Amino acid sequence: MQVKSYAEYAASGETPEVLFWVGCAGSFDQRAQKVTRSFVKILNHLNIKFAVLGSEESCTGDPAKRAGNEFVYQMLALQNIEVMNGYGVRKIVTTCPHCFNILKNEYPSLGGNYEVVHHTTYLQQLIDQGKIKLTDTNQFKGKRITYHDSCYLGRANEIYEAPRKVLEELDAELVEMKSCRTKGLCCGAGGAQMFKEDEPGKKRINIARTEEALETDAQIVAAACPFCNTMMTDGVKSFEKQSTVKVYDIAELIAAGQGLDTIQL
Amino acid sequence: MLVYFQIYLFIAFAAMAGFYAYRGYRRVYNNIMLGKSEDLNDNTTERFKNMLLVAFGQKKMFKNITPAILHMFIYVGFIITQIELIEVFIDGVTGKHRVIYHAVENIPFLKFIYVATISSIELISVLVFIATVAFLSRRFLIKVPRLNKPELKGFPVQDAAIILISEIYLLTCIFSMNTADMALHHGEYGFAVSGLLQHFLSNWDESSLHLLERAGWWGHYIGVLLLLVYLPYSKHLHILLAFPNTFFARLNPKGYISNMPEITKEIKLMMDPSAVPPPADANAAPVKFGAKDVMDLSWKNLLDAYTCTECGRCTSACPANQTGKILSPRKIMMDTRDRLEEVGSIVAANNGVWKEDGKSLIENGYISIEELRACTTCNACVEECPVMISPLDIIVQLRRNLVMEDSNAPAEWTGMFTNMENNGAPWQFSQQDRLKWIDN
Known part of the structure; x- marks a missing residue:
């Protein structure tokens, strides 16, 4: 590389x-x-x-x-x-x-x-400029993808559409979780929570968010943040759904769509 | 004689209310000014736009359509009822009856405008009545979750009930006044709603009608004055403060948290080995990092606290609160306001000088460390607030004080800080290994 x-x-x-x-x-x-x-x-x-x-x-x-x-x-x-x-x-x-x-x-x-x-x-931007061409999108046909909004992209900087537009290129069905965009539920990692235990409560935040993701029946949870990725992956595992629901970063999905990478679906 | 007595009473009530209201609003203003200064006067065009859209236009309310419409009825009702209050005032100081009506009754066009105005006040008042009953039942019968959280126990729930019931009281007064007046004058004014209601009073005698009209008129007037005096002690102050609060709201992206210039200075000295530190000023107050109490916050944080009407949209959007943690962004605002009231009364009792009371905004029955630690800084609370309050800004400032003044952080965070200082990453990996991902 x-x-x-x-x-x-x-x-x-x-x-x-x-x-x-x-x-x-x-x-x-x-x-x-x-x-x-x-x-x-x-x-x-x-x-x-x-x-x-x-x-x-x-x-x-x-x-x-x-x-x-x-x-x-x-x-x-x-x-x-x-x-x-x-x-x-x-x-x-x-x-x-x-x-x-x-x-x-x-x-x-x-x-x-x-x-x-x-x-x-x-x-x-690279897609809009015609530079990225997706050749291997067959693997996504008939799949459902749900995008998990990262708080630091979404509410913090009002980037809601770019990740979704990128995902639309994959020829999969894009489905939204109950709370999305401005109302997107945090994965629980922000504000340095990633590095400590949750405060006492009824459940962990990543579990609440994973419940919303699983409700969509999507096979792919698309993340745009390494911490969201960890949180959602842990969440999916705690429901023992890791064989049917995969958490991938948008870059991984696009690289796979370009045939540069192989991913498990 | 009686007329003069009435005029005297009217003016005396106004003067009394004016006196107490002035004291109340002055107190709020003085308390807000206990905060640190922060210049928020830049970009006035953008600020006016925010005020117009968000406060006047209620833009952010409409994310949640049912309460938005009900709230709109009360909001519009409140504004246009003030027109009728103008006539009440003129009548009150002149001792006459419906001065404006009699001034325009022979000019068809103006008379039409007058009747249309009062009729629309009556029509909107019916909607206000419906909305108020709906709000009461949302709070006390349906028990909408965000209106029934633990932080509302005690005065906050009483406060909400007082406001809603006084709205019903004011509407009752307006309709008693107009309906009795219509019945007395055989429907001469032609008002829309009281024109229908007057038939219920068809068998009342003239003196009873007169009494009802006066009771409604005085009741409305005194009710308005009482509300004016009560407002600065109530969460309902948002009807006024929503305007300055949206105007002075910070314009940065929500993800932005300000940099502390006093720290930049120190670190630049540390990084530059040849730097000579400025001579220490023996008289300078010791620098305190972050906020421990309300006067360490910015005046805008304190304005936020007084603007909060405790609707709880922030709390119901908060991921920590949703998953059962004790953090509630609304409680952050309520505690800030309560502590500010306490601090303000100490300052007022000591001729404007703060006397330490051994308490602060952190712990002491106000904001607990556990609450502060539960925040993910996700900005859901900030996004939700219909009047652009930021509970997050207060949380971050309090966290700074905990961590930098008291070294009060969970063990995992202490380890994380050490790693970041020593090897430039929150985990214990060597900085030299930052390219290992290439081969893994």
């Missing part, structure tokens, strides 16, 4: 088109790593000159900031900004809505001004 870092680009005197911000989940979480690879396969297939920061990338600081630790957040943010401004980064694409939100909305006032796009919007 061909991946070049910004340092390598800089050494060869070239400027990449876009920085692919991989994020911590995309770098370390085994499930999210697959999404990272699928997205890179799409970028490579289209000969897009992208760079990663590799070991120069740090967490954006999102979970610390939302947990209340502004110190840790700003320490990481200012380091990241120093690195990116050093390379003259202009445009960033990321597969994580939390990275997307913080890079787009909160880095500017710390001196980090970039054009930031989430990968679902990026994929939609």
Whole structure:
């Protein structure tokens, strides 16, 4: 798999088109790593000159900031900004809505001004430009897909349509959960909940959301966020439905539709 | 003589109500100003647009159609009934009866406008009556879940009942007044609804009708004054504050949480080894991170608290609340307001100076740590609020204080912070391994 870092680009005197911000989940979480690879396969297939920061990338600081630790957040943010401004980064694409939100909305006032796009919007643009052509959509025929809105894409940044438009390309039936778009129910991971136990209550939030997903009778739950992906995958497992209901990131579905990846359905 | 006595009484009531109302509203204003300053005057065009669409136009109410329509009846009814109040006022200070009507009764066009106006007030009042009964039954008979949550026990539910019952009281007064007046004048005015109702009074004698008309007139007037005085102590204050609150609502995307400039300064010093820290100012107040009490919040958070009408759309959309956690975004707003009232009365009793009372907005019967920790920052509460309140903004500021001042975080979060500081990721992986996904 061909991946070049910004340092390598800089050494060869070239400027990449876009920085692919991989994020911590995309770098370390085994499930999210697959999404990272699928997205890179799409970028490579289209000969897009992208760079990663590799070991120069740090967490954006999102979970610390939302947990209340502004110190840790700003320490990481200012380091990241120093690195990116050093390379003259202009445009960033990321597969994580939390990275997307913080890079787009909160880095500017710390001196980090970039054009930031989430990968679902990026994929939609590539489809609209006719660059992505789906050849292997037969595997999706007759399947039902339900899209789970990520809070940090949806309500936080009002991105509701791009992920859905991308999914429409798959020739499957797109079905909505009881609460969707502005009313989309959280998966339970945001605000640094991903990294701690739920507070005492009747049930876990991901279970409530998975119930809604299962009610649609969809075979595929489409996610656009590594944390939603984990939460929904755990939820499906707790109902022992993992053999009939699969949770995939939109990048994985598109890569499969392009014949770049195989997925189990 | 009697006329002068009535004029005297009318003005005396107005003056008394004015005095107490002024004290009430002044208190609310002073309390809001206890918050930290925050400049929210930029982009006035966008702000006017928000106010026009969301407060005046009720845009966000219409996500939920049944209560939206019922609420619209009461809202429109409230506004256009104020027209009739103008005549009540003129009559009250002049000691005359239906001054406007008698001024226009010989000018057909103006008379038509007058009769049409009063008739439409009567018609909308019928709708207001239906809506009020519907609201009472939603709250007390059907028991709509969001109107029956634990945080509403006690005064909040009484407050809601007082407001709804006084609406029915005011409608009864208006209809008694107009119907008796129509019966006394043999339907001369030609009002739409009282014209029908007057037949019920066909066998009343003139003095009883007169008494009923006066009772309705005075009852309405005194009711309006009492409501005006009660409003600043009630959740119903939203009828006024919805306008400034939508105007001053933050315009950033909902995902945005402000950066703390005082921290940026410190970190820049840390990152720059050659930096010389500015000489410490011995007189400067110690910097407090985040908010522990109401005066650490922005004035906009406090305006939010007074604007909240406790409808609970936020709470019923909250994923934590839906899954049985104790967090309720509505309670965040109610606790903020209650604590602000407490702080405000201490400040008022000490000639405008705050005297520590050993309490704060966190714990002490207000917002518990468990509630604060349950939030997923999903913005469902912010999205739902029909008047653009942000409970999330308060939650984040309180979390900052817990974490940065008291080092009060669950063990998992402490570990996460350490990992982020040491290896740039919330998990314990080496930063050098960030490209391992390529080969896995």
